[in-house]
Amino acid sequence: xxxxxxxxxxxxxxxxxxxxxxxxxxxxxxxxxxxxxxxxxxxxxxxxxxxxxxxxxxxxxxxxxxxxxxxxxxxxxxxxxxxxxxxxxxxxxxxxxxxxxxxxxxxxxxxxxxxxxxxxxxxxxxxxxxxxxxx
Amino acid sequence: xxxxxxxxxxxxxxxxxxxxxxxxxxxxxxxxxxxxxxxxxxxxxxxxxxxxxxxxxxxxxxxxxxxxxxxxxxxxxxxxxxxxxxxxxxxxxxxxxxxxxxxxxxxxxxxxxxxxxxxxxxxxxxxxxxxxxxxxxxxxxxxxxxxxxxxxxxxxxxxxxxxxxxxxxxxxxxxxxxxxxxxxxxxxxxxxxxxxxxxxxxxxxxxxxxxxxxxxxxxxxxxxxxxxxxxxxxxxxxxxxxxxxxxxxxxxxxxxxxxxxxxxxxxxxxxxxxxxxxxxxxxxxx
Numbered sequence: 130x131x132x133x134x135x136x137x138x139x140x141x142x143x144x145x146x147x148x149x150x151x152x153x154x155x156x157x158x159x160x161x162x163x164x165x166x167x168x169x170x171x172x173x174x175x176x177x178x179x180x181x182x183x184x185x186x187x188x189x190x191x192x193x194x195x196x197x198x199x200x201x202x203x204x205x206x207x208x209x210x211x212x213x214x215x216x217x218x219x220x221x222x223x224x225x226x227x228x229x230x231x232x233x234x235x236x237x238x239x240x241x242x243x244x245x246x247x248x249x250x251x252x253x254x255x256x257x258x259x260x261x262x263x264x
Numbered sequence: 265x266x267x268x269x270x271x272x273x274x275x276x277x278x279x280x281x282x283x284x285x286x287x288x289x290x291x292x293x294x295x296x297x298x299x300x301x302x303x304x305x306x307x308x309x310x311x312x313x314x315x316x317x318x319x320x321x322x323x324x325x326x327x328x329x330x331x332x333x334x335x336x337x338x339x340x341x342x343x344x345x346x347x348x349x350x351x352x353x354x355x356x357x358x359x360x361x362x363x364x365x366x367x368x369x370x371x372x373x374x375x376x377x378x379x380x381x382x383x384x385x386x387x388x389x390x391x392x393x394x395x396x397x398x399x400x401x402x403x404x405x406x407x408x409x410x411x412x413x414x415x416x417x418x419x420x421x422x423x424x425x426x427x428x429x430x431x432x433x434x435x436x437x438x439x440x441x442x443x444x445x446x447x448x449x450x451x452x453x454x455x456x457x458x459x460x461x462x463x464x465x466x467x468x469x470x471x472x473x474x475x476x477x478x479x480x481x482x483x484x485x486x487x488x489x490x491x492x493x494x495x496x497x498x499x500x501x502x503x504x505x506x507x508x509x510x511x512x513x514x515x516x517x518x519x520x521x522x523x524x525x526x527x528x529x530x531x532x533x534x535x536x537x538x539x540x541x542x543x544x545x546x547x548x549x550x
Contacts, residue, residue, distance in 0.1 A: 137374050140372065141370050166315075168315040169339065172316075176377045242351065243362065244354060244364050247364060247365030247366075247372050
């Protein structure tokens with residue numbers, strides 16, 4: 130699972146108010162080369178939660194991203210080194226095995242074979258109705 | 265209708281390892297899924313600017329539809345309940361990230377992050393209550409609610425469905441409308457029982473001004489017709505059109521009354537003379 134996806138995931142458990150971001154416990158991280166597409170990066174930049182991304186990248190072993198996020202306006206004129214770092218962090222780092230932890234409840238969602246296991250009734254040991262999502 | 269998989273077992277059990285392999289190795293199914301996915305991408309109306317968008321593939325299964333999305337130059341993440349199917353997707357090294365979960369419990373994605381969603385042959389599974397804690401209405405509500413949240417403004421979701429009957433179709437629409445979507449149905453080849461395909465298109469916002477019509481062919485043995493006329497589109501509206509409009513209570517007016525009296529006189533009936541009081545508005549209690 131790539132960090133771009135991790136940046137969008139939020140804990141789904143009923144009653145949790147602050148389920149984002151999920152902490153990463155990385156057991157196996159691999160790097161895959163992906164074509165560099167600056168337009169896509171610029172498009173996604175507005176949606177990304179920067180702090181969450183920086184912290185997640187660190188837990189995957191990549192500390193090259195700057196702490197402060199550049200302005201939305203600045204991203205258009207951002208230089209290529211920054212975009213390359215962003216590209217690497219978002220798309221090229223893959224979490225193969227590990228877990229994501231809900232910051233509020235501490236519940237662990239496993240990542241097996243790069244697939245992220247979200248909350249499922251049958252997996253939940255604490256009793257059925259805790260998993261109903263309320264609007 | 266013979267053997268709908270939805271009636272045999274819940275999806276995470278029906279799509280076990282052997283079924284997952286069978287499904288993905290059947291060339292017929294691969295071809296159909298690719299065609300449906302290709303077709304489903306059209307109503308998404310993504311801008312043609314060569315910038316990849318971030319899409320969600322709901323019920324992505326073994327990644328057949330996801331591959332079509334990748335081929336169209338978009339990024340995607342897939343969501344499915346069957347671990348076996350997702351394992352096949354991993355083996356096929358699909359580009360999208362895979363999430364294992366039950367869409368009837370909400371997608372778990374942040375607000376406004378997804379540019380569009382497609383779903384091939386998946387949403388009708390929500391209409392079955394597979395466990396005693398399930399109630400299809402709540403599951404559909406949770407699903408559409410979470411989908412509405414995670415889509416960006418104006419983004420669309422296209423669902424290719426196989427509803428079992430009209431009641432199921434209505435159930436799905438009602439919940440989608442209640443979640444805040446506007447939407448319409450597109451029917452391809454509406455007159456052919458075999459080829460007929462149904463797509464539900466939802467928009468995160470009001471209805472757009474231009475809606476594409478479904479595909480159809482004018483002669484039944486022309487398989488590759490690209491005609492876009494004569495497909496059917498039904499627009500869904502939260503205000504039920506069945507409700508009768510109240511007629512205007514302006515009444516029939518003086519002229520009409522005078523005309524009718526004249527007609528009656530010509531017939532030879534005994535009609536009171538016309539005066540300034542004819543067809544005057546009376547008090548309601550009169």
